[in-house]
Structure formats: C-alpha cells, structure tokens
Amino acid sequence: MAQLPSRQDILDWVSAHPEATAKRDIAKAFNIKGAERIELKRILKELEAEGLLERRRRHYLDAERLPPVTVLQLLPPDADGDIFAKPLEWHGDAPMPRILYAPLKSDPAIGAGERILARLIETRGEEDHDYQARLIRRIGTVQHRVVGIYRESRNGPEAGGRILPIDKGSDKEWQVRPGDAHGAKDGELVEAEQAGPRGRLGLPMARIIERLGDPSAPRAVSLIAIHQHGIPDDFPDDVIAQADAAKPASLKGREDLRHLPLVTIDPSDARDHDDAVAAELHDDGGATIWVAIADVAHYVTPGSALDREARKRGNSTYFPDRVVPMLPDILSGDLCSLHEGVDRPIIAVKMRLDAQGNKTGHSFHRAMMRSAASLSYEQAQAAADGNPDAQTEPLVYNVIRPLWGAYELLKAARARRQPLELDLPERKIILTPDGRVKSVNFRDRFDAHKLIEEFMVLANVAAAEELERLRRPLLYRVHEEPTAEKLDALREVAEASGFTLAKGQVLQTRHLNRLLEQAGGTDFDELINMTALRSMQQAYYHPENYGHFGLALRSYAHFTSPIRRYSDLIVHRALILGHKWGDDGLSHWDIENLSDTAKQISETERRSMAAERDTTDRYLAAYLADRVGAEFSGRISGVQKFGAFVRLDETGADGLLPIREIGREYFHYDPDQQILLGSETGLEIGIGQRVTVRLSEAVPLTGGLMLELLEVEGRPLPQGSGRGRGGAKGPMRKRATQSRLAEVKRAQKRRRKRNA
Template identity: 50%
Template sequence: MPDLQAHPPIIQGVVPPRDVLLRFISENPDRASKREISKAFGLKGDTRVELKTLLRDLEADGMVEKKRKSLVRPGALPPMTVLDITSRDKDGELIGRPAEWPDDGSVAPAVLIRQSASGASKTKAPVGGLGDRVLAKIFPAKERGGPAYTARIVKVLDRRQNAALGVLRLNPDGSGRIMPIERRGEELVVEAEDRGAAADGDLVSAEVIRSGRFGLPRARVASVIGSVASEKAISMIAIHAHGIPYIFPDAVLKEAEDAGPATVAKREDWRSLPLVTIDPADAKDHDDAVHAEPDPSPDNPDGVIVTVAIADVSWYVRPRSALDREALKRGNSVYFPDRVVPMLPERISNDLCSLKEGVDRPALAVRMRFSKEGRKAGHTFHRIMMRSAAKLSYQQAQAAIDGSPDDKTGPILEAILKPLWHAYGLLSRGRERRQPLELNMPERKILLKPDGTVDRVLVPDRLDAHRLIEEMMIQANVAAAETLEQKRQPLIYRVHDTPSLAKQETLREFLATLDISLVKGGNLRSNHFNGILSKAEGKPYETMVNEMVLRSQSQAVYAPENIGHFGLNLMKYAHFTSPIRRYADLIVHRALVGSLGLGEGGITPDEEKDLEDIAAEISAFERRAMVAERETVDRLIAHHLAGRVNEEFEGRVSGVTKAGLFVVLPAYGADGFVPISTLGRDYFIFDEARQALVGEKTGLGYRLGDTVRVKLAEAIPLAGALRFEMESEGRKMPVATRSFHKSGRRAQRQPGIRPPRGRR
C-alpha cells in the first residue's frame, strides 16, 4: 500500500502546501518552471497568482532558487550535469559525482549511474566505466537511503586511460617507485627493466601492467615528460591530470594541412578598409580586427560606424569534419604561462585564420552604427575578404594615442587610431549608462626565465587600449545575438544568472558589519553592486568587499536558452569574437552564415538539435581549463618558493573557513593555508557574517582582507600547496551578534598540509 502521508495526493485546481510543492520541484527538475507547475496542479486564474506569491515566499526563505527559467532546491544538480565516475556501490553499480562543485566545504552528492539494458531501446545509451567523465541526465532518486540522484549517460566525454602520472624515485638497484601527483593517487612499483630511459626525479607517464589484491601495483614507464624542476613538466601535470587533449590526431593534422586559402569569390571585397589588429605583444594568432569612422548619415549626426571583423573559422572547420570533432572535444584553447594548448591546429589558428598584417584573410564582419550618446542605431553582418593594415600591441597603440607614436603607428595615427579612440569615447557613454559590474580585481601575469622557472610576477597595466577592444567585442557579441534572435535561429548564448538568494544573504550579512546595505528582493541589478564597490573605494576594506562581491556571483555558462548576462547587464549576448579559441563562437558563426544565407559552412539541423548537449560540454571544458590554468600557476609559485621555507612574507587573508585561513601573497599571487590549530591557544570561532575567526577568550581574530605576516612552513610544488604559520597577532574584534559556528579548535600542531582552494 502506498504511503499516503509521505506522498499526499495532488488535488487539481488547488495550490499545493509548501511541502508538496517543494517535493514536486525536487522530483521534477525538468518540470519546475512556473508554467509547468501550474499545468501539473491544474492552476488557472487567481490560483496562478496565489502560486506566484507562494513561490516568491519560498525564494525569499531560501527554500528554492531560480536557475534559468526553472526553480530548484538550493544545492540541487541541474538536469544536465557533467559527472566523474569515481566508484562502485556494494551492488557493483557505478557511482558518479559532479565534475565541478563549490569549494565551500560541502560534499558533492553521489549519483547512481543507470546503464541501459541491452535491447531496451532503439538507440542504446553510451556505457561508462570507472574513471570516465560523462555528460548525464539527472533524476532525483525515488528510493531513500541511497544516492540522492540517479543518472542516465548522454555522452562519454573522456574515457579512462590505463596510465598514471607521477615522479620516479629510484632505488640503488635501479628499480623504483612512482610517486603520484594526485593526493588520492597510489604509489606504483617499477622494476629496473621497466623504467626505460627515465631518471630519478623525472615526471613520467606510466602504464599499470599488474595489480593484485596485495602489495603495490606494478607499472611500466610509458614516456618521460621531463624533470620536475622544469616548468614544462609542471604544465603537463595539469594537462594530464584534467585529461586535456593536447596531441592532434593525424587525421586532424592532415585535414588542416590540406586546407587552402579562401578566395574572394562570393565574398564582399573589403581589402581596402584599413582594419587593424590590437593584441598582446606576444600573441601568435589574431582573430579580431577593428575600424571606426564618422557616420555620414544625416539621421545620425556626430555618430560613428564601428566595424569588427572576425576570422572566418567556419569556412575551414565544417560540421562533422575531423577538425570539428577535435575542436568540440577540446571546447576551447587552454593558456599556461609557457604554452598554449590550442583548440585548432596551428595551420588553422596561426596561419589560415590569423588576420595577419598585409595578407588577404576571410572574415565575418559586423558594421555597427552608434549615436553620439553611445546608443546603437543599427548593425549589419557581412562575409568579407579583408587585409589587415597593421598589427599592433596594446602598449604600442596606447603609446601612440598618448603622444609617443613609433614608425608603424605614426603614419596611421590620424586616419585610423584617433577615430577608434573617438568611437570608444562614445561607446563608453553607453557603457556608463548600462552599468555593468565593475570589479577591481587585477590579474597577475607570471614571467618565466629561459629555463622555464619563475622570474617574477607582475600586474600588467590596464590601458584604454584594452578597454577599447573589450567594449567593441562586447557590442559585436550583442549584435550577433540580436540578429540570430531576429532570424529565430537557435544558438548558444553566453548567460550569467543573478546571484542566488543564499549568496545574496551571505553578502548582505557581511556588508552589514561594514554598515553597507544591499537591497533585498528579486530586482537586484549590477549597478547595485557597483554602488557597494564605490562606497568601499579607498577604504581599508576595499579589496575585501571586491572579493566578497565576486564570490556572490553565479558562474557564466553557455546555454541554448537565454536568461541574459547579469554581470554585463545585457539581455542578449552570445560569444562571436573568438572562434579560433572557443567552440561556442564557432557555433555562432555557423548560425549567422546559415540564417543570413552567407554561403557554405552554416549550422546543420543535427547541430541545432544537439545545442543543449554542446553547451553543457563546452561549459564543462571551460571550467576544466580554468582549473588547470590555476593549478599550474599554484604549482609554479610553490616551486618558486620551495627554497624559502621558514622565511616571513607579507600576506592578505583571502578566505576564512571553519578549518583555518587562506592567505595570498600579493607579490607572488601565491595562495596558502593557515590551519586553525596553529593560530594560538585560544578557542577560535568562525563568524560567518564577518568572515572572521575570533578567539573566544581574547576577542582577537583575523578577518577577510586583513594584512598579516606569515611564515612559510611547508611547500609541496607538485601539489601546488603552501602551508603558512601566522606571525601577526590578531586584532580586536567586536562580539559576534549574527550567526557563527563554534568549530574552532585549540592550538595543536598537526603534520601535513592542506592544499589551497581552486579558483573561486
């Protein structure tokens, strides 16, 4: 007999009680929009208004959150999730966990993988195995006492490889052990005849050749990546650890080599238009060029025409080709301090599609008209043949505008550069009116020595030349989304959701401790955050407020459904301007080509049907790249500082948890951990509202943003981990009046190290 108390019946036409509504949202994540809920409960007229009020109350209470157009329980997995298959349960069923999970101390939920029965359907679902990364459809579990979710595999993204990465440590007899780079990895035994040319201290890829119930597995060295003292090895650790494809298959390279230059046939000839590229000085590919001129139309007095031309990658990379399959497998290019793992082979990215100076190149161009107030008056897209008039660096273009032109910028200063800066001035008016989120979080750049080790860490100057290109690219992206929507063409948007109610409340409590208020309700806009940032500007807590605002934000992703971009304060936004290094942009190019009838290489019906899966995959690959890049920087800095154990450094508290403090060294960009057990003999309380650890007896503590002196106690370069000991005495803190956790502990020296957090 069914448990009627646990599952009360649904009464059609009546707004359900809160518990029934919450259970429906939990169990039906794909039917949790207001429209679907109304349909499920048969609500019409006044009852729909009543439902809307109830849902608003549940949001205000933090019981549900908005995700795109649907409602979810806080912490719930989205209907399509990338999972890592990590283990089996007692019945031998595969268990997966989300590939990405917030680094807030919570445990990622377990997901039971349901493998399809053979012959059960016409189209057999993909089969996964231990170690695989998969894209899966998520369903709330019907049975209690087990994993919270079940899943059906939609696509296997990365297959497990029978290889391990580690550092070889030799014994006197020539045998050795491979020490894993992963914290949960297992040591491997290597006999002398199985180590090949590997030397002591080499980073190697090893193949497991025998594994029994007892003793360590035996392995054979498959390849030597390099010495662990080399930066090359450090970036390869991240590449291997995250399964980033870095070797192009022969079929892909052949397809790239066989490609020939595009011709001007069926293209508009814009080779006489003096478009210029403005990029970093060390850029090897150039996928965007810009031009500006006064608008001659009497309908737009004192307005400008801005042209953005983007490399026509869709001409060379056709759907279902070897190049296309490999590009989707990679999702994006990955940038390390010493190397780039490109999405496309160099023949395409650095040659045929790079907008080289003085060379004919195919491009998709958008010509945009702006008024003197910076409002867009219209735009058109064109498939063109162009010829870049000049290749400039940001510093070179800025120096020319600032009065120091060189031999290249001098001749084009009046005719090309000054009109660009004039147009940027008009676009800036529109940006100021739009009020995108303006965080002040400077990024650091690592400079390497010739031997691959760290030379120094610096913060590059933020120039108007950077802002000019950024704003023109944003406007081109907006134009692409607007055009495709107008043509009713399916596409992949770049979306950024509003901060969740839970994150809003955490930020609100924190700001209240600084006597700064944050508006309540569902009408939060980016300009509200800008008001907060302006109040903190110049104050001792400016950096702290910027970091907390950043942490409150949702993560931008790719999606076929549009919810707008909160951070940029734009309702229609798609990535169009970097098809050499982002697959999302290539999809948008194909959509434009197809919907505007611009020739070959348009989007196909199969691609349109797969947009949801493609968006989920490339969003996961983007996060993979971000984590790999961050971990490589952490390892580089840890390697750089490994010889300075017991030295003192000036740092800043960059994170506060129940377990201790994260401290960043601004001079190096290094992020290390101070365990709470090493802070002193007091009992430390985690004050979540103030983001502080406070001594219960003394009232002395440490808060997010505090400047402190720390001693480097331990460094593990391969793990990118640093452990600090606090040298500064805490400052007096007021008694906590809001929520706090007594999860501190008294001083007790503990061995080992806790790794730094990932990118936040």
Template identity: 50%
Template sequence: MRGSATPVGKREIARAFKLSGSDDRERLKALLRDLEADGAVERGRNKRVAPPQALPEVAVLEITGIDADGEPQARPLTWTGEGTPPRIFLLPERKGLPAVGVGDKVLAKLSRINDRLYEARTLRRIEGAEGRVLGVYRPAAEGGRIIPTDRRASTEFLVLPANRGEAEPDDLVLADVLPAGRMGLPQARVVERFGSMADPRAISLIAIHAHGLPTAFAPAALREAELAAVPPLTGRTDLRAVPLVTIDGSDARDFDDAVWAEPDGDPANPGGWHLLVAIADVAYYVRPGSALDRAACERGNSVYFPDRVVPMLPEALSNGLCSLRPGEDRACLGFHLWIDARGSLIRHRIVRGLMRSAARLTYEQVQAVRDGRPDDATGPLLDTVIAPLYGAFACLWQARQRRGTLDLDLPERKVRLDGRGRVADIGVRQRLDSHRLIEEFMIAANVAAAESLETLAMPGLYRIHDQPSPAKLEALRSFLAGIGQPFAKGQVIRPEHFTRLLERTAGTSDSHLVSEVVLRTQAQAEYAPGNIGHFGLALTRYAHFTSPIRRYADLIVHRALIRAHSLGVGGLDDAAMAKLEEIGEHISKTERRAAAAERDAVDRFTAAFLADRVGCTFSGRISGVSRFGLFVRLDESGADGLVPASTLPDDRYEHDEAAHTLVGQRHGRTFRLGGAVTVTLVEADPITGSTLLVLHREGQADPTLQIGHSGGDHPGGPDSGRRKRRRGR
C-alpha cells in the first residue's frame, strides 16, 4: 500500500498476491478491517484504502507558487493530517483548459509518488473561490477566532482546533476561508503565522501581506547582487575630483543621487549656472533579463514604512554598490545641465562616469548652514559647494514660478519610533528650502532625460500627468460658484489657473476646503511610452531618471539613454522595448500598491499611538464627506477618523456630493469638507488602522459648524524625482 502511487482496493491487493477463492477474499477483508481499526490505513471513496494522511484520488487544490522550472505547485485546500501537507506538482495542462496562476483553486486528480509527494492533473478550475483572510488569532471556547485586519470585513472567522496550525494567541496569521456552512460563523484554516501582534513590527507586516508585496529575493538574484563589483574607469568619465554631495533626510536608507553646481563661465550665458546631477548606475549591475531584473520588475519600486523598507533591489546593491557613500568610488550616470539666469534649461550632456561623493548631508544640515549655523561637516563646504547650489536653485525656482506649477504642498505625517520600535510621536514632516533645492535639481535632470529620449527618437517611459477631465472641471466650477469663487471657463486650463485660485483663497475660511477640492480634481500621474506632458509640473516632457535604486521606471530610462548614446553595456534590449506599454501599466499599478501599503501602515501606527488616548478631545478638519458620516483629520497627528452619521446631532441628513456637504433637513446644520471641528476619540484599533470619533458636545449646538478625507494624488510632489518617504503627496 505504501509503495502504491494511488489508494488501492481489495481487487488490486488480491491481484497483486494472486489470491483466489472466497476463503482468501474473506480473510483479506478481515485483515483490512483490522488494519483500519489499528489506524494503519484509512478508507477513502470507492472503498479504497491508503496509509494515514494520504490524499484522496480527487481533491480541491490551491496553487501556491511556481518552482524554478516553471511548474505550478499546489496544496490541498483542506488538510487534517499532522504537520505540513505533502508537496503537489501540477502536470502540464491539457489542451482547452485555462492556465492557472498563484491563488487559483482547481479540482484535480492526484497520483501519489510517495508519502510526501504527489502529482496532480487539473480536471477543472473552480470559480468563485472564497480566498484568504489576514487577521489576528484569538482563543475562543469553540477553538479560536480570526479578527480580520481589513476594516471592511463584516465578520470574524471560526478556527477549529484541527485548523489552528501553529498559531498562538494574538498571532498575526494568514488563513484560507473554508467553504461556508449554513449556520454560524464562516470557518478558516491557518496556513501561515507571522509572529505576535505584541511585536511593533507586526504593524508594517500587516500592510506588506495585505497588499501582497514581494519580500523574498530569489537565490539567483541574491547571488548576482553579491558578486557585483565597482566597474573600472575604462570607458567612463572620471568625476571623482568634482565635489558632488548627497542631500537626504536623516532617516534615509540609501543615497542614489548627488549634486554639484558652479557659475557658468561662458560669456554668452551671463548669470547662468552649470549643474551636475549624478545618479547611481544601477543599469550596470542589473542587466535586462537577469534574475535581478525580474525581481526589480516584479516589485516595480521600493516601499517605505516607518520601521523598514521593502526594497526593489537586494541590500548588497541598494545599500551597497548603488548607494553613493562619501569617499567611495561609485559608478554613475549623470547629466551636465546648463541653465540661464532665468532658470531655463538651455543645453545638457549625459555622461557615464565614476564618482566619489564628497559628503553625505541631511536637509536639516544644509538648511542650518544656509541660515548661518554651520557645523563641522557643512562649514568647509559652504562657499565651494553649498552656496553655488543655492545660487542655481534660485534661478530654477524662478522658472518654476514662471511656469505656474501647481504646488498644493499638503502636510505629510511623519511617524517617529523609539528604540523598541514603538511610536514615540507623530508630527508633520518639515518642508525646507533644502528640500525644494533638491527637488528642482531632480526635475531639471528628469526634463533633460525626457528631452534626450525625444530628440534621439528613442523609446522609453515618460512620467505623464493628464489635465483634469472636463467632467471634474465642471464639477469644480459648480462647487466654487456655490462659495462665491469664480473659476476659468471657456479657455484651456493650465496649472496657473489653480495656483491663482489657491492664492486668492489663502488665509480665508475656505482655504482648506478649496485645497482639498482642487486636489480631488487632478488626474493621477502614471508611466507610459507615449508622451502627453506633465500637467501638474507644467512641463511638455518629463521622465523619471533620478531614482533607479527604488523605481523600475528610472532603470528603464537609464537603459534607454545608454542605448541611445552608445554608453556601453546594460542598454535597453529589444524585448523590453516591445513591451514598454505593458511595463508602464505594471509599474503604475505597483506604485499605487506601494502608496496604499505605506498609507495603511501609517494609519495603523497612528492608531497604535492614539490607542492610549481614548476619551481625549482633539481639533481637526473634515477631510471627507459621505452619506454614512464624516472623515476628520486631526490637526495634532494627521490621523483620519470616522464620525458616523448616526452620532451626529439629531436630524435627517442628506449628502450633497457636488457640494461636499451633509445637510440637516430639519435644523439646517451643515457639515462641509475642509471645515474645522472638535472631536472626541472613541476608538483606535491598530489591527485595522481605524479610528472612531464623535463630535465634541460643545460643537453640536453651532448650526454653522463645518467639518472635513483627502484623496487623489498630488500632481507636483510625487514627481519631483525624490519619493523616498513622500509617496502620499
């Protein structure tokens, strides 16, 4: 029986041992009953028997992954045996059956190779499978419960003892939802545990697994990264004597861009500047079609959490050879940029070089020396490096103002953790001139990259941002008319029209409201091989070039430039060139996935921070209005919480979607997007990241009370070329 590839019946056993006659068959029947009673075999369908824990001949399987040879692997949807279930390999699909992917469920016929290995052939695919749930396991009288981490989940899940796996109380677990019965809670079976929710790191783990972020690199990719080395100078421009510096946040984990500037000595360009923006040469290490390339493309970008990074590239590159550490030789791709006194880019030249960073500086350090407070690191660099950078920045800033770039400059939450990984405080991330300096240098380099691709007719990926749709513009005009604010009509809309509106309402009671509505009017930026320009930045051509460590789009642009300018190895290959549309769509999706995961993690860290302050009162503004309640953003922490409509002052409220209001039909109370309000914290749940609020009693009597959820994608901030920790803007 143990040697048989499939469960066997009496007929197969009798044939194997050449048994005949009724006496032999009766003795065999009795023997099988004894073996079954002793637990040595189990009886399945069709009265066939097999060793304990053997799988049935036909079973429902879930596809769990693809092995190195491209063969799908699966596991039984239900498993009651001890330990982990046997490994199952799916045989190639028969003609006419749809291909299966990870997460699909199939009805399959199994063939047993040995106790721990099976082959299976798909009979049919099962549609409408229940899927999985991520949650926290808690003991209960009937076994256990899973409390889902998704705040939209409407129920808990029952876990019977046989389906508990290795889960311990308060563990974060992943579970398969089992076919529903007619009575009681739906059931689930734990398939993986990620550790205790008491560990502060569990918060970002929820976001990672809830959004399906890849976290493990294939061994081949890790090997390629470990074997990489700094290239020789041969064929490269020697930039090691240029005092390039990196300027990043104090919490930055990688440094992939460096800058330098000097006055332009050309008499034909009075008051102009010569800039150099040098970027880590990731394309030299990550070649098209390599294991590293496949991993980077799958991820699309790095994802940044308060306590960790899920990188696009292994640490040997992202924090090693591609990080522009001071005093160390690093391969780079850079643009020499020449701007005039008005900040216009008049020409540029690309080089593939070898550089050596003169210093690793922080935004705060650079701002302090600019304000007259140098330290040991910045003092010696003030006249030769930092002052010229600010001189060039002043010209670039003039050009930005002239273009009428849309800059909503919305506050961004910054979560600071203590030594144990717990939230110490949550505040608003500082916005300094040193931030703007680097952003303008990055924008100039990105424009040069796009111009270079376009001039040489080289296919690549552009960062495009469409103008608002006519429907959204009409809704905006209608809304603004209701608050006495006219908006341009009958003309081509430009970013400067929004800028004038924001300037006109700045400092008024409607300023927050107008900013929120303008934000929601904007289209979402994305990646595409076809250039339509960047509306928010008021630029006709723009490509992401400055962050190839953490954005696959930038790596594609690097490869395109290398091929276009014949700069050596690592250029864009024909296979990728033929799939640029598909690649652009994929990395646009991974960017949105990363933004959602980062936002969810910050929400949960914020809820954990507020959990001890239930009952406290906070000031805030209405950041969203819906028929089921109000979203309020707290001034102190930036946390978004829900005020359910059922808790509002007694009235019958109607939601005016166009006006972003809830209006009481009997007493006329109006709750409007952007309005100020005082609220009391009722609940803060780190598991789901949800925060529940009620209006403070003193505010309920005010019939003019206005309350305000930001949404959308800020068109300017994310496309500065610097999105290490500022993805949500």
C-alpha cells in the first residue's frame, strides 16, 4: 500500500504540474490505488475548503497561480503604452497577478474590454508583471462602456447616429440605433454601453445611458475621467440619509485631550482635515509627539450603508476642479473634519523620541480634541521662518517651535534610515473662476510639508507595530523591492550616463540614493530620477507584511487619513477591537474578507490614479492648444517601437513623438537598450536625451499632444534619404541597422569598463 502524500506534497505537485491536476493524475503521481483514493479525496476537499486549492470542473489548481490557458479581459494601455490584462476569475489571497499582453506581429488588433483565450508564460521575479499572455483566440467583449461625442446621422435624429470615443488611440466608432439615443443632441458628450452584436456597417452597437453635456465646458474635463474610469460620484439615498442623521460625538468613553495645543497644517484650499499635530521638547534632548486622527470609525460602522459605499469607492479622488469624496460632505467636510475651535472625536497616538530621533515608545488613545488653529503650509512655514501673521504669532513659542524641534529629530533619524530620496517636482494646475486653465506651476515644497510627512510616517509605523503587538489583523501598506529586470534596466541607464549602481548585493534604498546623489546637479539628474521611479513596483495593500522598500521600513500601515482612504478606516477598527474601546471595531465580516478588501482598495487606488492622470493630461492639452506650432525644450521620457515620449520642461506635459516625425529614414527599436536607431544616419533616440520639439497637435478632448522633432542634444536633426521611412526596409538596410546597433552596444560596454 502506498503511503499517502502530505498536504504540502500535494500542493507542491499541483503547483509544479498545472497542466495535469485531475484527481486521477494526482493519484497516479503518488501511486495511490483502491480505498486510499477515498482518503486522497478527503485531503483534496480540505485543501479546497481552506482556499489552498481551487477546483475548476474536475481539475485542482494552485489557488495562488493561474492555469496555463485562461480567459482574460484586456485593459486600456497604461502610461507607457503597455497593454495589461486581468483574469475573469481570481480567487487567490495574494493581489491579482499582473499580466502583460504580448501579441505577435501576426495577431489581429484587439481593443480594451475584449476577452481572449490566452496561453500564459510565467515571469515571476524577472519582470514588473507575473505573466505574459499569448493569444490563442478571441472570445468577444464583456459589457463594455464608452464615453464619447455623439454624432447624429446625416439623415436626421430619427435615423440614429454614432459615438466617437475619446480614448487616446481609439479610432473605433460605435453605432446608435434611433431608439437608443436617449435624446442626445449632435456634438454632446455621452456615456453609452454595448447593445448587442455589430450592426450593418460592421460597427459595434451602443445604447446611450447618460448625457454629459457640452464637451468643451470646463467641468467636462474631470467628468470625462469620472465616467471613463467608472468612479462612483453620486451617493445612494440610504447613504445620504445615514450621513444626515449623524450627530456630533460626545465625550463619553473618551479621554479629554482638548487641553493639547493640536493644530492642523494642510493645503490652503483643503476642506477636510484628517490630522492634527503637537509636540513637546524635553530637557534630555528628546521630544513627545502627538498625532491626532479623525475618528471616522465612530460614524462609519461595519456593514452600514456608509461602510459599503466607502469600501466600494476605496478612496477619495482629487481633480483640479473637484473632489469625488469617499464619504458624504457632511462627514468628510464637517463632522469628521478637525476644524479650528470645535470639539472632534479622534484616535490619537503619543510617541516618545530620544535625543537621536528614535521612537522609544508609543500609546494610543480614543479621545476628544479641539484644534487650536487650522493653518496652511505657507502660514506654518512663514511662522517657523520668523514671519508669523496675526493667527500664528500667539502660537510661535508653544506650538510652532516645538513642532520644528521635533522635526529636526525625525530628520536625523530619517537620514540614518535612508528612505528613497527621489526628486520629482509635482505639477499644480491653477484654474480660473470659470474652470479654465490659468497656469501650470510646480508645487512649492517647504519644510512644513516634510514635517507633516515625517509625523504621519511615524504614526503609521506606530499603528502597524501596535496591531502586531495586539495580534490583531490589519492591512499593511506594502512596497516590494524592484524586480531584477527593472534593476538591470536602471543599471544600464546609469552606466550609460557615467554612474554606477552596486551589483551583487542585496539592494537597499541607500544604494539608490547614492546613485541619485551622483546624478544630482548633472545633465542626467532628471533622467536618473525618472528611471529610478519607473524601476519601482507599485505599492498595494495586503493582510500579510512584506515590508515597505521605498520608506525602508519593516512594518507600515496607513492610519492617518481615514476620511479619504478606506485602508485607514480598517486600521482604526482594528485598534478599536484590540483596545476594546467599543463595539464599532473590526467585525467578523471585516476579518474574513480582509484579503478581498485589500485587493478591492488597491484596485480603486489605481483607478483613481489613472483618472487623475488622464484629467491632468486633458487640462495640459487644453492649456497648450493655443500654442500649436510653438517650439519647446524637453527630455525623452520613454521609447517604444512606434515613437518616443517627450516630457516638456515648461509644463511637465508628456507628448508623443511619432516615429514618422523623427527623421527621413527607418528607425530600429531595441527594447533592451531602450533606443530607436536610425538606419542611415545612426541617430540614437534614448531616454533622458535633451530635445527641441515643435507642438504639431493638441487635442484637449483626449489629452493627446503630438510633437515634431527639431534638435537632439542641441544639434539639428540629421536627415536620411527618406527611403524606408515609416517602417519599410530591405535586407541591406536591416543588416546595416543591426550592425550599427551592435556598435552602440560595444560602445556602451566600453563605457561600462571605463567606469568600473
């Protein structure tokens, strides 16, 4: 009689043989026969019930991996032009795997929203994605939605019309039957959904579900992003009713901290105030820091209508002209907001620092506070610099100076910890009162900003450590280290620029900071910062702790912004449960669905980021629309086989330099070197190069900017013969291009040896 395999043996075998996982395959692999198969069946059922295996039809699969052949839905291209896909089903506890769609040249063009049957190639540990997908066949589309401009038929409104999508790069029109126009007028912005198979003209059919108004109206810019990305912007009636019924919290069951000189420091136009801070300096050189956070959990209780809607939204989304909040305004802008001179419920953390800025202890308190002042960053900074105004002058000695003294301690601790120090300016779009772009600036960054950041980071660390001590479940903020492939790409760029990045040792943020310091003040400063940023993995939420690479922290959770992030609300509830502060802590449902919540809010965060990025692109295109034909300086920020992306110095806007506008010759794309190489002139186009371009097109509706190349590194663009332009090339030109590319690689290798 064969000995039954252990549970782990079965899991290991299924993981190693995803193509053969029926019960009979497993039995055959372990030589299990007769009555022993009944025991094997019991073990498999246990593993399935525990979520360690997933059963599809008669096959068992590793719940954390995808099968080698699966159905995927294609997503819109990302900022780099890459197309990712998502599985139609995913039941693992880990975040949904990232799947890069890698079509062959012979594959048909397939658009976002379409479903495909694909063969998956696992790439774990090597790329910024977990799988590559190869097309087997098209399946069709899911219920697709589109935002676009409605055009009536030339035969009149009774004949229906078409929708012209406003997605970048989308040239597919949709046909609307007469009865599906929903009263839309010619030229109106509309949202529509797929309505059956293709029509007589071969166009997909659409049914208009909402009229969004004039596409040229200023507020249409963010409205487009809201509808394109499916961001909920209207609260259901039961959510509004529950919020309207909320009453200010009482002191009962809370500590009274209204005597503390807590102040809020926020942007001058902030409406919600999540956090307040105070500090006290000690004779031994240390300090005590207080960080008080709005007690949103008091109002948003588990399983309530407010809770369900907040989880669905995941976070607030911020646009230049509006905010789509996670919570109704009566909570986010009033009852939860820490307004000056008003009693507000909080969860506060008191942290003790030694003279070196190390946190030596902390304690959490459910309390009541009263803000001593609501300050802007500019006000707080001016007061710290010795230029207080009427509001801050009484606060200089007992509030401002202790805060800055504590910040100096935290700054010293940060310098020892060496978190990643990227220097990437942040854009700020200034609108006129009627919503049009007045100017595009880069945000000022004061010590006041850094002070609040350091206080919040320390409070977030304390929250994670406290919940670990209490052995309560929580959502960690996870940021994993870069993949080996991304690091190799960064190393290539660094070495080609004359710098070095340590190899052959465990990567730490201090190694990257050393590279950034080498590049600082040189012509390659922006290039190295940009490439380092692109080498980073995206942060996400997870119930398991994998550390935070960028901040160089072992344990990190989001605790400080529960008005605008659902993750922080979960952490607050965990603290309430752990300290037995009330019955509004984590529920059984919260705990059982923590993995699903982590995936949900990680996805809504990415959704908001994409919507905010698209809106910024549209505002920038509108701002530059009157300057078509003007020349701009910039830097190559990305290279693809269809052209290059250029980031303009003046506004930080990214425009596309199509390959047809680069020169009168064939250009070879080398993905390893991230360059385009001219077949005749040997012109190299690579990330980080300084260029002068002419703006040839600006389309506010899509956010697209098209550019024409004039100069590279201060030199006029060399001109080829024009033969082969646009991609045609013969064998001789192909061999010449490949020979030139080999020369480029040899030159780069020589530079690396000199730098070694």
